[in-house]
Amino acid sequence: MNTKTFKNYIFSSKIILVGIIFIICFAFSTYLHTSLTKKESIEHSTTISNQVFSSMYQIMRKGWSREDLNLFTASLEENFAGSNYEINIYRSEKVKELFGEMEEKQKDKTLIDVLNGRIPEYKSFEDNVVRNIMPLKASQECLMCHANAKVSDILGMVEVKQDLNTIFNESKFQFIIFFLIIIPIFLISAFISSRYTNKKITKSLDLFKEKVENINSVDDFKQFDSKNIDLYFKEFNEIIQNVDNMAEKLKNVAVDKELLEFEIKLLDKFIITSDVVKDWREYICDLLLEINKIMETYTLMTMFRVDDDQFEVDIFWLGNPQDEVKEVFEEYINSVIKTSEYFKGMTDFKIKHIIANRDKKLYNLQKADIEYRSKSLFLDTPKIGGIVGIGLQSVLSTDPIRYIVVDSILTTMANLVGSVKAINKYTQDLEYYAARDPLTDLFNQRVFNDMMIYEIKRAKKHNYSFALMIIDCDNFKPINDNFGHAFGDKFLQTIADILEEEKRDEDIVARYGGDEFTIILPECDTNGAYTVAQRISQRISQEKLLAPDGTYVGVTISIGISVYPDHTTSQKELFIIADHMMYEAKDEGKNSIKLPTKDNVSEILKINQEKSALLISAIENNEIHPYFQPIKPALSNDNNLVIHELLMRVKHKDKIFSAFEFIEIAEARGLINKMDLMVIEKAFEKIYETGYEGVLFINLSPKSLIVNDFINQINILVKKYNINKEKIVFEITERETVKNFSLLEKFVHNLKLEGYKFAIDDFGSGFSSFHYIKKFPIDYLKIDGDFIININKDEKDKAFVNSIVTLAKELNIQTIAEFVESQEIVDTLDELEIDYCQGYHIGKPSEEFISLK
Secondary structure, three states: OOOOOOOHHHHHHHHHHHHHHHHHHHHHHHHHHHHHHHHHHHHEEEEEEHHHHHHHHHHHHHHOOHHHHHHHHHHHHHHHHOOEEEEEEEOOOOHHHHHHHOOOOOOHHHHHHHHHOOOOEEEEEEEEEEEEEEEEEEOOOOOHOOOOHHHOOEEEEEEEEOHHHHHOOOHHHHHHHHHHHHHHHHHHHHHHHHHHHHHHHHHHHHHHHHHHHHOOOHHHHHOOOOOOOOOHHHHHHHHHHHHHHHHHHHHOOOOHHHHHHHHHEEEEEEEEHHHHHHOOOHHHOOOOHHHHOOOOOEEEEEEEEEOOOOEEEEEEEOOOEOHHHHHHHHHHHHOOOOOOOOOOOOOOOOEEEEEEEOOOEEEOOOHHHEEEEEEEEEEOOOOOOOOOEEEEEHHHOHHHHHHHHHHHHHHHHHHHHHHHHHHHHHHHHHHHHEEOOOOOOEHHHHHHHHHHHHHHHHHHHOOOEEEEEEEEEEEHHHHHHHHHHHHHHHHHHHHHHHHHOOOOOOEEEEEEEEEEEEEEEOOOOOHHHHHHHHHHHHHHHHHHHOOOOOOOEEOOOEEEEEEEOOOOOOHHHHHHHHHHHHHHHHHHOOOEEEOHHHHHHHHHHHHHHHHHHHHHHHHHOOOEEEEEEEEEOOOOOOOOOEEEEEEEEEEOOEEEEEEHHHHHHHHHHOOOHHHHHHHHHHHHHHHHHHHHEEEEEEEHHHHHHHOHHHHHHHHHHHHOOOHHHHHEEEEHHHHHHHHHHHHHHHHHHHHHHHHOOEEEEEEEOOOHHHHHHHHHOOEEEEOHHHHHHHHOHHHHHHHHHHHHHHHHHHOEEEEEEOOOEEEEEEEEHHHHOOOOOOOOOOOEEEOOOOOOO
């Protein structure tokens, strides 16, 4: 962390500045003194040289002797003794020839060069020594004495030297003494000026620091103001101004830590659990107590619809309110209800008051003291809607941040109560539809089976008889085919309504499946059951519905009856007998009622036992055989892939039985898994023998899902017959897997991991179609034949198929249309760009693979 202070920074800066100024001044002064001294010395030495030459020249004109020369030299030494000058005179060789040698100093190269004329004149400044060498050249007048010379010959030299080191050293010493005297003055001035500057700035900074230290909450922060702070300098004041601007902006977004912690607690607290659903009012009370730790809140309110024309109102009070206070808030609730479109026309409600803290009293609350706020929540599915409200101190309405928190509280309340109401609604619906058929509102097959068990126990305990009636609509399939599913559904609903109207009050009606219904008639004998059946049959035969083509369409029913304990005491056999009698009624011309005789009962049970024995025998004698139905690529599909679906047949005594005839018995007796493996092995053997290279679709029974070793057994067969796993597609019917969803999910993923492909059969027939697409890695969708067979007659079926195809293309899933029974259907499917077609128009099941080329 940087520990520098502004005061020290200013002082240090000024000291450094003084030091820099001192160094610059000292260096400049020294340089100036040296330069001037040097220049002056060079000029002075030149003057001396000229003076010496002039003096020598005057003497030589008069003619001088050696004695005169020695006197002249001695006078020079005497005159310049004690000075920093040194003067030397040198004679040339020509002079020496005439006048002889004379004592002189040893000449260096420079002197020799000047004497020989190589350097005309020499002036230098080295090592603080000035040196001036002046050559003495012969004139016409000089030739009178120097007969051996010529004009301009150099007869000698005058050398003048001046040593300035002593002068420079003395000057430096004087400069140092001067600046040592000046520096303290600079330092004192720097200290005083920095203290003066710092005092003004630090005083304002201390004021700014004090204001910042006093900020301990958002409210304190909102009172923060730095406009009266002056930092003396414009730039510093601009910084403070920017800080002030930033503070103004932050004031609008700052949130108290307590508010944030409260919101976190709020979110943590209201996770929707079973406890919250069960005791949601207690949680709202806790919420109200928590809110009051942050802001004074008097009440919370919830209004939610509980029925088509009813809603309930709960007011949660912080403490016990006075009657006047209750009236104030009830006025607010009534105004909210009147202004809400959702509650328009709904007047049936009761206000429930709930106290969060019974030890607290709410006194003297006026309407002006409370700020009301509300939030609405409306859901289409399930049909849930309501309003949540809050009453708190009106002074809080001026605080936008706390208003945001209030919105958060209301949103949490709306989500909590709305979720609770939706969960309760869904729970009621689930409980209802777990026992009811969603189309007809009758009991479903599961409840029917439970009721049968219960009724057998009850009849046995109280020693009475009861009847079972199985009802099937005659010729209902053509109605669906000709007029579409919507009209067929309406017909089924009409029949269900008639059954409810014509049965006895104690009778139990259920939709067993498709167009098949059942009725349990407690404490009823054969005659009583027959009477009820006649009444129902006559009423239904009289019913006519207006079809889409404008005609009136009717339907008849076939009824089979069995009676406990007259015919059997077994639940399973009761159903088998009634079911068999219903099919006999159909075989005899339909629109009739059949009751079994003792001979019928024996024969029916015998046939059932024979079918069981037949299956066991077929398994033991290897009479389970594979049949193959072709699946043809559509014209819109460039893929010429050959596909067959594997079907199971039982051959016994020259008769061939389809899976439809024995599947229920096989599943009931636990034989289906063994039969599946037998037919799959024979199909693989056929592939191996014929070299079939196409794709094989294999239907799996739901019972196969619970066989842990099923996939391993398939893998053994694949390895044994050298089958390409990618050419095997396992298909599971959607309607049969709804109850085993988690098991199916695991099973399908295991199949895919092994390298097999997967298809959903009868897609669109159940309620979870698109859920399967989302969850499973599907390769093929086989569209339910009910939508295909009517595709040219029912626009809804065509639209539904088109939507499936569009979705499948987006997800890169291949589509197969089932029940393709005519070329007109093929043409329509080609328009919709279905990938493959399957049905009797394409090809019937056969023991051999069929070539479609």
